[in-house]
Amino acid sequence: MPEPSLRRGRLEVSGKAAPPLGPxxxxxxxxxxxxxxxxxxxxxSPPRCSLRTAQxxxxxxxxxxxxxxxLALLGALLPEPGDAQVSVFPTEATLPRGxxxxxxxxxxxxxxxxxxxxxxxxxxxRDRGHNWKVFKLSDVEEDSKPxxxxxxxxxxxxxxxxxTVYRLPEHMELFPLPPWQPVGENLTLKCxxxxxxxxxxxxxxxxxxxEELSRQPAVGEPAEGNATVLAGRxxxxxxxxxxxxxxxxxxxxxxxxxxxxxxxxxxxxxxMTSPQLETPRILEVGTSEKVVCSMGGLFPASEARVxxxxxxxxxxxxxxxxKDSLSATAWVEGTAENExxxxxxxxxxxxxxxxxxxxxxxxxxxxxxxxxxxxQEVSEGTQVEVACEASVGLRVRLSDxxxxxxxxxxxxxxxxxxxxxxxxxxxxAALEVAGHLLYKNQTKELRVLYGPRLDESDCLxxxxxxxxxxxxxxxxxxxxxxxxxxxxxxxxxxxxxTGDLRPVKKQYExxxxxxxxxxxxAVTRKVFLTVLSECASVRxxxxxxxxxxx
Numbered sequence: 001m002p003e004p005s006l007r008r009g010r011l012e013v014s015g016k017a018a019p020p021l022g023p024x025x026x027x028x029x030x031x032x033x034x035x036x037x038x039x040x041x042x043x044x045s046p047p048r049c050s051l052r053t054a055q056x057x058x059x060x061x062x063x064x065x066x067x068x069x070x071l072a073l074l075g076a077l078l079p080e081p082g083d084a085q086v087s088v089f090p091t092e093a094t095l096p097r098g099x100x101x102x103x104x105x106x107x108x109x110x111x112x113x114x115x116x117x118x119x120x121x122x123x124x125x126r127d128r129g130h131n132w133k134v135f136k137l138s139d140v141e142e143d144s145k146p147x148x149x150x151x152x153x154x155x156x157x158x159x160x161x162x163x164t165v166y167r168l169p170e171h172m173e174l175f176p177l178p179p180w181q182p183v184g185e186n187l188t189l190k191c192x193x194x195x196x197x198x199x200x201x202x203x204x205x206x207x208x209x210x211e212e213l214s215r216q217p218a219v220g221e222p223a224e225g226n227a228t229v230l231a232g233r234x235x236x237x238x239x240x241x242x243x244x245x246x247x248x249x250x251x252x253x254x255x256x257x258x259x260x261x262x263x264x265x266x267x268x269x270x271x272m273t274s275p276q277l278e279t280p281r282i283l284e285v286g287t288s289e290k291v292v293c294s295m296g297g298l299f300p301a302s303e304a305r306v307x308x309x310x311x312x313x314x315x316x317x318x319x320x321x322x323k324d325s326l327s328a329t330a331w332v333e334g335t336a337e338n339e340x341x342x343x344x345x346x347x348x349x350x351x352x353x354x355x356x357x358x359x360x361x362x363x364x365x366x367x368x369x370x371x372x373x374x375x376q377e378v379s380e381g382t383q384v385e386v387a388c389e390a391s392v393g394l395r396v397r398l399s400d401x402x403x404x405x406x407x408x409x410x411x412x413x414x415x416x417x418x419x420x421x422x423x424x425x426x427x428x429a430a431l432e433v434a435g436h437l438l439y440k441n442q443t444k445e446l447r448v449l450y451g452p453r454l455d456e457s458d459c460l461x462x463x464x465x466x467x468x469x470x471x472x473x474x475x476x477x478x479x480x481x482x483x484x485x486x487x488x489x490x491x492x493x494x495x496x497x498t499g500d501l502r503p504v505k506k507q508y509e510x511x512x513x514x515x516x517x518x519x520x521x522a523v524t525r526k527v528f529l530t531v532l533s534e535c536a537s538v539r540x541x542x543x544x545x546x547x548x549x550x
Contacts, residue, residue, distance in 0.1 A: 084109035086150035086157040094251040097167040097197075099140055105159070106132035109152030119146035140165055143198070166248060169202075170195035171222075174242040174260045180351030181231045183269045183299065189213065189229065191242030191260065194222040201250075205243040208235070218244070233299055236267045268351035269299035277346045277357040282433045283334040285365045291315065291332050293346035295355070296325040304350040310361065311342040334363045341434075362434040367391040371398075371427035371442040378416050380450040387411035388427035388442075399426040406430060414446075421448035421480050452483035452516035452523045459514060464530040468503045475527065477516030487514040487527060496527060506531045 089104040107113040109131055117123060117135045121144055127134040137146065140163060148159045175190040189206050196202045202218040204225035214227035225242065229235075239262040246256040278292040291308060298304050301321050306328040308315040315330035332344065340363060347356040374385035388398040388410045395406035400423075404410060410427075414420065426443045459475035475498060477485040487496035489510040496512040509531040515524045 084113065084150065084152035084155065084157065086113075086115070086148055086159045088148040088159040088161045090161060091159075092162045092164070094164045094166055094198075094248060094253060095140060097141055097165050099165075100136055100138040101140065101163065102126065103135045103137060103146060103148070103161055104132065105135065105148035105150070107150035107152060107157070109150060111152060114151040116149050117146055118149060119144060121146065137163070164198050164251075166201075166246065166253070167195060167197050168246060168256055168258055169193045169244050172242060172244050172258060172260050174206075174240060174263050177240065177263045177265050178352075179266070181235070181265055181267050182351065182353070183231055183233055183267050185231055187229050187231045187235075187265070189227045189240055189242075191225040192222050193218055193225075193242075193244050196223070196244060196246065199223070201247050203245045203247070205245060207241050207243060208238055231265070231267045233267060233269070235265050236300060238265050239263070240265060266303075266351070267299075268303065268353075269297065270304075270348070270350040270353045270355060271295070271297040272355070273297075274355055274357040275346050275348050277344070277359055279332070279344050279359050279361060281359065282362045282364060282436055282438075283332065285334045285336055285339060285363060288331050288333040291330045291344065291346075292327060293348070293357070294325065294327040295348050298324050298326065298348075298350060301326050304348055307345070307347040307349070309345050311338065313338070332361070336365065339363045339365055360434070364431070364433045366429075366431050366433075366438060366440055367394075368440045369394070369396045369427045369429035369442050371425060371444050373425070373444055373446060376444065377447040377449065380416060380418055380448055382416045382448075384414045384416050384446065385411060386414060386425050390429045394429045394431055396427055396429045399424075399428075416446065416448045418448060418450040418453070418478075418480075420446055421450065422446070423448075447480065449480050449520060451479055451521035452518050453478035454485075454514060454516045454523050454525045459525060459527065461526060462528050462530075464532065465501075465504045466532045467506050470500070470502045471504050472500050473498050473529075475514055477514075477523075479516065479518050479520060481518050481520070483516040483518035483520075483522075485514060485516045487512045496529070504531055506533065 084107055086105065086107045089106075090101075093101045095101055103117060105115050105117055107115055113131045115131065115133045117133070119137065121140055122138045123146075124136045124138065125133060126136045131150075142165055144163045144165075145160045146163065148161070150157050171194040173192055175192065177187070177189075181187050191204055191206055193202075193204060196218060199218050202223070203215060204218050204223060205215050206213045206225055206227040208229065213229060214225065216225050218225075241262045242260040244258050249255055273295075275293050275295040278294075280289045283289055293306060293308055295304075301324050304321075304326055306317055306319050306326065308317045308328060308330045310332050315332060317328050317330045319326055319328045326348070328346070342361050342363065343358045344361045345356060345358040347354050369391075370389045372385075372387045372389075375382065378384055386398065386401070388396045388401075390396040390408055395408060396410055397404075397406055398410040398412070401410050401412045423446045424443050425446065426441050428439055428441045431438045431440075454475075454477045458478065463471075463473060465471045473496070475485065475487060475496065477483045487498075488494065489496070489512050491510060494510070496514065497508055501508070509529055512527045512529065513524060514527055515522060
């Protein structure tokens with residue numbers, strides 16, 4: 001017989017194997033006519049039976065009449081009226097809520113007994129016979145003990161049937177789990193079940209997936225079951241359920257179970273350490289710097305959230321996740337609106353916990369100092385004013401100025417000379433920000449215009465070298481603008497050989513006229529080049545001289 005299923009609405013009644021709907025057979029047959037009674041009569045009264053019929057039924061064919069002996073035997077066996085008993089079948093029944101059951105009440109009374117069934121349940125007499133009745137009990141909602149009674153003469157006897165009503169729980173629920181559960185902490189599961197009977201056969205089971213965590217009887221209304229587990233990383237995403245089991249197999253009905261909706265657990269690990277925050281301590285208005293916040297030892301890292309903010313302004317953050325770590329990057333910009341000190345905060349949130357790091361960031365404004373030259377390009381001998389000035393609240397220094405302490409402004413006068421051409425002046429400003437001393441400089445170059453220079457140091461007037469040696473000849477003119485230099489031999493206008501001479505030739509010898517010329521004027525100079533051959537006498541070699549032509 002397959003196990004019943006409440007989903008299909010089958011009503012199952014359990015008890016002993018059903019007897020005929022007539023009276024139960026007595027241990028001693030008091031009325032042989034009862035042997036001819038049908039198992040289930042469709043009539044309200046059994047067929048007639050005479051003593052002769054009974055005698056014929058009990059005597060073998062062809063046997064001589066033994067009526068006197070039979071009567072004597074029956075007289076000895078028939079009980080007195082006070083010994084009559086009432087019986088009920090079945091004595092136990094298990095049925096679903098709202099079900100029905102047939103109850104057979106019968107009596108061993110020799111006389112016609114008055115039979116009845118005492119019960120608050122809805123009842124209907126379905127059949128009857130000599131000293132037996134069948135009742136149908138309907139719409140049974142709860143456990144009950146109907147009582148069969150028999151009035152035999154002055155005596156009354158009683159017999160009861162125990163009816164047990166079974167039903168699955170009306171409501172069962174696994175209480176909500178915490179949104180996040182820290183790994184390594186105990187988690188208490190709680191299941192509540194309303195309804196369900198019989199409670200003696202009702203069991204509550206708490207499960208993790210298919211793993212049974214606890215099994216306990218359903219006690220009280222509502223019944224509650226508990227289990228405690230140590231949360232681990234492997235419980236992340238695990239489903240927990242509560243199952244009610246109603247075992248009616250001992251009653252021959254089957255095994256019923258119902259499971260609550262699953263609840264999923266999320267476990268996490270957030271180290272009890274602060275995130276690593278890499279950020280500048282100071283930031284100038286108009287610039288931007290990268291901020292990096294990182295943390296390791298997370299589980300699951302992909303579920304972690306990052307909050308990076310400068311003061312009340314949340315930064316646009318890019319987060320990179322690894323197996324058990326993350327790194328968040330953002331750019332912070334210095335603006336005039338956020339000038340001053342602000343906390344730069346990095347918070348990493350996982351589960352219902354968070355860890356935070358913060359640094360103070362100072363946003364500052366530092367304008368460059370202002371360096372001015374009264375004229376940046378002047379003729380030699382012109383007086384130039386050099387001035388260095390700082391913004392409000394700053395101090396400056398000017399290079400090449402007389403030694404003075406830092407001041408809001410510094411200036412001095414310069415009589416420009418050729419040596420000042422290309423001279424750089426530097427104006428420095430200083431600002432202290434959050435314990436850091438910062439400097440800003442502005443530099444300008446002075447250009448001095450002067451005529452050509454062809455000095456002895458730059459163009460020797462006398463060169464004497466042995467023939468066939470390696471030498472280097474240089475002749476350079478100075479001036480602003482740069483003058484054009486030409487050196488021609490007096491005799492034939494040949495150019496003075498300059499640069500590397502490898503080797504020196506006799507043909508280079510001679511007197512050369514070098515002329516440096518620019519819009520600022522011209523200057524000339526004689527250069528003597530002597531090439532010595534091997535000396536013929538001990539008197540040595542001839543000497544050469546230098547002459548400057550105005």
